[in-house]
Amino acid sequence: MGTEHEENEPTKGDDPSQQDAVSIADVSVEVATVDHTLQKLRRMYRKTRRKPKGLQRLWVRLLNIPHLAVIIAAVVFVVVVIMWSLLWVFIFRRESNSGVYFAGMFRVANVEFIPEYRQAESLEFVSMANKIQHVVSNVYKMSSVARLYKQAVISDLSNNNKGGVLVHFWMVFVVPRLKSTAVCEECVGAIFKDSVHTSMKNRSSVGYLLGLPVDIDSILINAVQRSDYSSNGAGSQCVDKLYANLPGTSVPLNVFSSWGVTCHVKLTAVPGSLIRLTVSSFLIEPSDCVNDALTVYDALLPMRGRILHRLCEPVSTSFSLVSTSNVMLLSFRMTNGNKVFRGHFEAIAEEICLSQIETQLKPDISGQIYSPFYPSLSPPQCACTWKFKTPGRNLGVALHFQNYVLKPKNLKACDQGWWRINEIIFCGNYVGHQTTFRISDHSPEVEFRCSSRNSAQPFQASYSSYNISQPCPESHFLCSTGLCVEKSRRCDGLDDCQDESDEVFCSRPTKNCGGKSPLHPLFVCNGESDCNNGRDEINCTQETTCSAIRYQCNSGSCILKKNAKCDGVYDCRDRSDEADCVCGHPSVVKKVVSPKGQERIVGGDNSVEGEWPWQVSLHFSGNLYCGASVLSSDWLISAAHCFSKQRLSDPRFWSAHLGMLTQGSAKHVAEIQRIVVHEYYNAYTFDYDIALLQLKKPWPPSLNPLVQPVCLPPTSHTVTQSHRCWVTGWGYRSEDDKVLPSVLQKAEVSIMSQTECKKSYGPVSPRMLCAGVSSGERDACRGDSGGPLTCQAPGGGRWFLIGIVSWGAGCGRPNLPGVYTRVNKFTSWIYSHIS
Ligand code: ARG
Secondary structure (H helix, E strand, C coil), X not given: CHHHHHHHCCCHXXXXXXHHHHHHHHHHHCCCCHHHHHHHHHHHHHHHHHHHHHHHHHHHHHHCXXXXXXXXXXXXXXXXXXXXXXXXXXXXXXXXXXXXXXXXXXXXXXXXXXXHXXXXXXXXXXXXXXXXXXXXXXXXXXXXXXXXEEEEEEXXXXXXXXXXXXXXXXXXXXXXXXXXXXXXXXXXXXXXXXXXXXXXXXXXXXXXXXXXXXXXXXXXXXXXXXXXXXXXXXXXXXXXXXXXXXXXXXXXXXXXXXXXXXXXXXXXXXXXXXXXXXXXXXXXXXXXXXCXXXXXXXXXXXXXXXXXXXXXXXXXXXXXXXXXXXXXXXXEEECCCCEEEEEEEEEEECCCCEXXXXXXXXXXXXXXXXXXXXXXXXXXXCEEEEEEECCCCCEEEEEEECCEEEEECCCCCCCCCXXXXXXXXXXXXXXXXXXXXXXXXXXXXXXXXXXXXXXXXXXXXXXXXXXXXXXXXXXXXXXXXXXXXXXXXCCCCCCCCXXXXXXXXXXXXXCCCCCCCCCCCCCCCCCCCCCCCCHHHCCCCCEECCCCCCEECCXXXXXXXXXXXXXXCCXXXXXXXXXXXXXXXXXXXXXXXXXXXXXXXXXXXXXXXXXXXCEEEEEECCEEEEEEEECCCCEEEECHHHHCCCHHHCHHHEEEEECCCECCCCCEXXXXXXXXXXXXXXXXXXXXXXXXXXECCCCCHHHCCCCCXXXXXXXXXXXXXXXXXXXXXXCCCCCCCCCCCCECEEEEEEECCHHHHHHHHCCXXXXXXXXXXXXXXXXXXXXXCCCEXXXXXXXXXXXXXXXXXXXXXXXXXXXCCEXXXXXXXXXXXXXXXXX
């Protein structure tokens, strides 16, 4: 370092101020003395001789390490600046002008359709398309978005049920990022409609754009993805067009793929007809529409507002659906692997659904009414009217539905069917049981309208007359489902009404242990000695007629023993009751007695490792959102409400943490392949609050016993006094808690009767179950949803999943228990999906 100092020390001759001083001196003493001149020359000579030395020094200085770093940095900086500018000019600037794509349709009225329009290569098509293209371009070039408008491409001209030509077109705008709101979907649609509107004459809905008659009511413009345009638009490799020109003849549709493809099939039928598409089978990998999907549109372009149906699950039983006009588009997205679609389509006549019906005197079933196009799914905007007449003023009309219920309309919109019955509005809803709806009028007019924007499930109802003053026959009880059941069935422990209305507000059943009369069915073979003489628990494995409270063996025969499954005893002759019993058997790794009152679910304790091996923590976008339970090596069970909103239903955002005691220390984190939400889940009432999750890959068997399935209760399973039931989860420990516990919490709760539950909450469905303690101090809370309520059979038996955390008023409030999904009501639904 010392040398540096020396080098830097300016020598006298180097000092510029001194140099100046010398030259001034030179002038003044130039002619003074020779000596002086010689001295000066010598000094100048010295100066010139030093120059190369200075350069050398400059090099040395430049090559000195810290200087070198500065220079390299400067050079790198300059290069980066240049490159960045080039990138910005040539790539980013171009990209920040992005393409915005639209698909649209409208009807050109008063123009005769000619078959040549069907061929995009024909001269007729080209000339018509050019004309329309010019008109569309003109509209946008005269508008506020003129500078952003790029082009319109006419994709299809088809004949139309309303006459004229139906035009489908694409539109592209090139928009700087910052201005992207200028071409919003509504704005682009409004520009087109406005220009038609201003040119409308008389009272008709047709306006003239450069002489082209456009029907304003037919205009629909939707924003689409660039990929929709590139896969479906001009030049795409995989677009097929099929035409059904004779009503009733079916055109086969078979699509095979083993490579990942996006393909479109455009269907058109003779004008005046509709298209019925029948799907016979569809072999794909289920993935909640993430990978494989078929989307059916009520148009010839993939327009969001015109989706009839989406298929993301494999189909093995055939079904059909109907369009609202004579066009339909099938958009297939299939990933690698052998994917097969089989089906056909046909042109069918438009249907006017209006009928006059006379019912018979006898209250037997007189006939059937059907949703439009039954058994096909009904198209949007469908409608039907039935005018009934009964044989007498004292006779009303009863409608018996298989899986549908009518309720008076409230503030919420009807989304599963809209009904007007003698001027009163009702909403329809799909449910999992039968109902009867009675109209106390002898000549009612019943109007039905589809209210969903997509295809709707079909329904069927039988009708009959009924006596208005006495709806049910003598000795029968009127259920709130409208069904009539024999009075003797009230309070018999069986849900005869299908909504348990015959089983509430029953006095505690008497056991009849001594008497001759039969024992109350609830006490028979429930695994608990209710009678001192043991009468209630004998001959429990004898085969008998089947009902919901009897255990059904694989062979189909039933036994009286309710909790026969996996109890360690062979009860069925085929021994099926002890098959598949690797479940609900935790082996706690180490016992820890947790100090009371430290940590709680609400009023709970810390669990220990391996205590609840079926417990799963479900994370949405990386954060705890719900609980779940392990059912098998690749299926979990949880609550539907965890997945009910748009983003929440995408399996890619979820992960399942298995074998975990403390948050963040899962033994296994699994990705989710698909989420199956119960089809009757009702987001307002939380009815049918159940969902299944399939894992992308099964969890490794080596995780057992820290990861293990819980046992699934058979429909007949009953929880008795001697069962012990616990709710577990990582949810909040009190209603206004702000931090989630890190250790899995557990709290023992008791199952309440449905009557008690209804005292707290009013209407709770038969698919709900209340559990808690009357003080309320032990409960589930936010974050526990979807998690398990498990009960252990007396005598250290296996643990069964009895409930799924669903809802509650607050958390841990007195007399407001937690409400759980009653799992044994869903046993066959669950098996139908997981096996
Ligand atoms: N719905 C809640 C959740 O999303 C669960 C509420 C349970 N409440 C109760 N008091 N038991 O986590």
